[in-house]
Amino acid sequence: MDAVSKVLHCFVMKSHRGNGATERPLLSVVDDDEMLRESLPDLLREFGFVARAFSSGQEFLSSDYVDETRCLILDVAMPGMSGLDLQKELKRRGQAIPIIFISGQKDEDIRKQALKQGAASFLHKPFSDSALLDAVNAALSGE
Numbered sequence: 001m002d003a004v005s006k007v008l009h010c011f012v013m014k015s016h017r018g019n020g021a022t023e024r025p026l027l028s029v030v031d032d033d034e035m036l037r038e039s040l041p042d043l044l045r046e047f048g049f050v051a052r053a054f055s056s057g058q059e060f061l062s063s064d065y066v067d068e069t070r071c072l073i074l075d076v077a078m079p080g081m082s083g084l085d086l087q088k089e090l091k092r093r094g095q096a097i098p099i100i101f102i103s104g105q106k107d108e109d110i111r112k113q114a115l116k117q118g119a120a121s122f123l124h125k126p127f128s129d130s131a132l133l134d135a136v137n138a139a140l141s142g143e
Helices: 003-015 034-046 057-062 083-092 108-116 129-141
Strands: 026-030 050-054 069-075 099-103 121-124
Touching: 026 034, 026 057, 034 050, 034 069, 034 129, 050 057, 057 083, 069 083, 069 129, 083 099, 083 108, 099 108, 099 129, 108 121, 121 129
Parallel strands: 026 050, 026 069, 069 099, 099 121
Antiparallel strands: none
């Protein structure tokens, strides 16, 4: 973890204290890319979060972690249920989970649609560690 990440990590941990103990929010990653699904949770854990990974929107919805998830990091383009479809389904179910979309495609229409539907942030791959952490902090704080 570089110096900037350490400072940001301290900020994250201070932001999520409650009753004298550190609460570690659960961040769920939904992406069909196996490499990203393995590496992104490791990075989030380095930042002090609890992280779970899912290969599809359906796998996430079928899990026991939907209600516990405090922020969802979600790929836009996936086989079967797309990220936008999952966003709509969560809204339909009344699940108000902040969503950070990630995408390898620079499609401005999709970005606008995701944000219009309530996404907290939209990052284009590849993104920096600090850009992800900034987006997570903003999502968790409701900014």
